[in-house]
Amino acid sequence: MNFPAALPTAADSNSTDILAVANSPVLWACAIGVFLVIIVQSVIYMKAARIAAPHVGMSQAELKTSFRAGAISALGPSLAVVMVAVALLTVFGTPAVLVRIGLIGSVSYETAAAAIAANTAGAELGGPTYTQAVFGLALAAMSLGGAMWMIATLILTPLLKKGDSALRKVNPAIMLVVPGAAMVAAFMVLGIGELPKSWIHVVAFASSAAIMAALMVIAKKVNRPWIKEWALGIAIILSLAITYAATRL
Amino acid sequence: MTQAAEIHQALGAFDKTTSRWGRITMIIGLFFSLAAPAYLVFFAGLDIEIAGIITAFAALAAVFGVIWIVEPLTYFPILGASSMYQAFMIGNISNKLLPAAMIAQATIGVKPGTRKGELASVAAICGAATVHLASLFIFVGLLGTWLVSVIPTDIVQTIQFYILPTVMGAVVVQAIVSQKAPRSALIALVVSVIVVSVAFFFKPFGLFSTAVAVIATAVLAWVLRDRKTLGTPEDVPVDATPEGPVY
Incomplete structure (x- = not known):
């Protein structure tokens, strides 16, 4: 029933069986569409690079080496993203996780966006109020939010390329302080807002934060940057296991 | 034709191809990413109101609006115009694409900011995208979906x-x-x-x-x-x- 080949059961706005709609074939088709677009884009870019390379004194071998170096260095980070994505499969379904968490967005932004969207409908992400209709609303909000990044990129890139001076005059101190503070506040208030709900919510939040903090300290002490890469996935999976144990007490 | 003019022309062609097709592919990607929720909202028989979506979007804009604009501004000087259209569709820019580009440039010994460096980083991002798509498809799409069905x-x-x-x-x-x-x-x-x-x-x-x-x-x-x-x-x-x- 969770397989993409299965026929979608009739949609029911009030059902909490999210995966019945989240794994629908249409959503799979859209996800595969995004995959194909990225493949086509990569092929076009590689072809263009191959044609331009000799003119800047770059051999085809050097281009191939660059491709391979990029591929190898992406292996670790990609598998780290896979780990996080798998943990969220039951919350958003496979197609949405592939597109939103695996590709365009990130787990932190998308989870926050879904929670904020659910809240505006008086519901919660993942609880008894997380119905098929709320999932649809959350996915719509996540996708529109993600679209804003793409639209900003489409509009700003040509402007920046022309060297638009107005954009470069933005006070760098504001750029340094405000977005960072806003992000930390968004995650902080969403996390702390979960604490009054039950002691198990406290366990979930605190164990995840503690594991992440420990991994960050270890990564710095033994100077192994890959630990930082895997920290998010490890923290989420371990603290889900701890939380599961807590629910059994 | 002088050599300098020839180089200029070749790179002009590269810029033209990547910015034209970069934009076209990004717009198609945008379409697919919005088609999924559009299907749920309009055709799946779920009770989702447009007013509710506008409210949810407004709430998101209040929280993330600044980031939407600041992030492209931040990455442009590092990525360059052609890679912007790759990066904002593939995602995971700071933890995967930037390291991939830097390692590629270091491997063949070119400096970032040069034209050779730009081509190396475009190729590296293509390589990173290939690995990323393959691992997502195999480990999340196939194995992950199976895993969820058995837990x-x-x-x-x-x-x-x-x-x-x-x-x-x-x-x-x-x-x-x-x-x-x-x-x-x-x-x-x-x-x-x-x-x-x-x-x-x-x-x-x-x-x-x-x-x-x-x-x-x-x-x-x-x-x-x-x-x-x-x-x-x-x-x-x-x-x-x-x-x-x-x-």
């Missing part, structure tokens, strides 16, 4: 129920560490505790709590910034830019 219902329920506090616990710590701005983090903590307490006793406030916390923190962090290090634009040290894979 017991009570575990599925636990994950769904407690995913938000679990993700946010780790993400908050990661954001604080990578931003390297303890003052902003402290302000965010104080503001969040106040906002959550108010929302706890006065339920209707809960609808706006995230936006209020974010805007209040951003304003306070700016007003109360360390004026010694962040006083004027010229004083900002280059290496003070946050490294994080936060957004």
Whole structure:
């Protein structure tokens, strides 16, 4: 029933069986569409690079080496993203996780966006109020939010390329302080807002934060940057296991 | 034709191809990413109102609006125009694409910012995209979907129920560490505790709590910034830019 080949059961706005709609074939088709677009884009870019390379004194071998170096260095980070994505499969379904968490967005932004969207409908992400209709609303909000990044990129890139001076005059101190503070506040208030709900919510939040903090300290002490890469996935999976144990007490 | 003119023409053709097709592919990607929720909203028979979507989007804009614009501005000087269209569709820019580009440039011994460096980073991002798509498809699309179908219902329920506090616990710590701005983090903590307490006793406030916390923190962090290090634009040290894979 969770397989993409299965026929979608009739949609029911009030059902909490999210995966019945989240794994629908249409959503799979859209996800595969995004995959194909990225493949086509990569092929076009590689072809263009191959044609331009000799003119800047770059051999085809050097281009191939660059491709391979990029591929190898992406292996670790990609598998780290896979780990996080798998943990969220039951919350958003496979197609949405592939597109939103695996590709365009990130787990932190998308989870926050879904929670904020659910809240505006008086519901919660993942609880008894997380119905098929709320999932649809959350996915719509996540996708529109993600679209804003793409639209900003489409509009700003040509402007920046022309060297638009107005954009470069933005006070760098504001750029340094405000977005960072806003992000930390968004995650902080969403996390702390979960604490009054039950002691198990406290366990979930605190164990995840503690594991992440420990991994960050270890990564710095033994100077192994890959630990930082895997920290998010490890923290989420371990603290889900701890939380599961807590629910059994 | 002189050699310089020939180089100029070849690179002009590269820029033209990548910016034209970069834009076209990004717009098609945008279409597919919006088609999925459009199907759920309009054709799946779910009871989802447009007004509700507008409200949810407005709430998101209040929280993330600044990031939508700032992120492309931040990455443009590092990525260059052609890679912008790759990066913002493939995602995971700071933790995967930038390291891939830097390693490729180091491997063949070219400097970032040069034309050769740009071509190396485009090729590296293509390589990274290939690996990323393959591992997502195999381990999430196929194996992950199978895994979810065999794990017991009570575990599925636990994950769904407690995913938000679990993700946010780790993400908050990661954001604080990578931003390297303890003052902003402290302000965010104080503001969040106040906002959550108010929302706890006065339920209707809960609808706006995230936006209020974010805007209040951003304003306070700016007003109360360390004026010694962040006083004027010229004083900002280059290496003070946050490294994080936060957004």
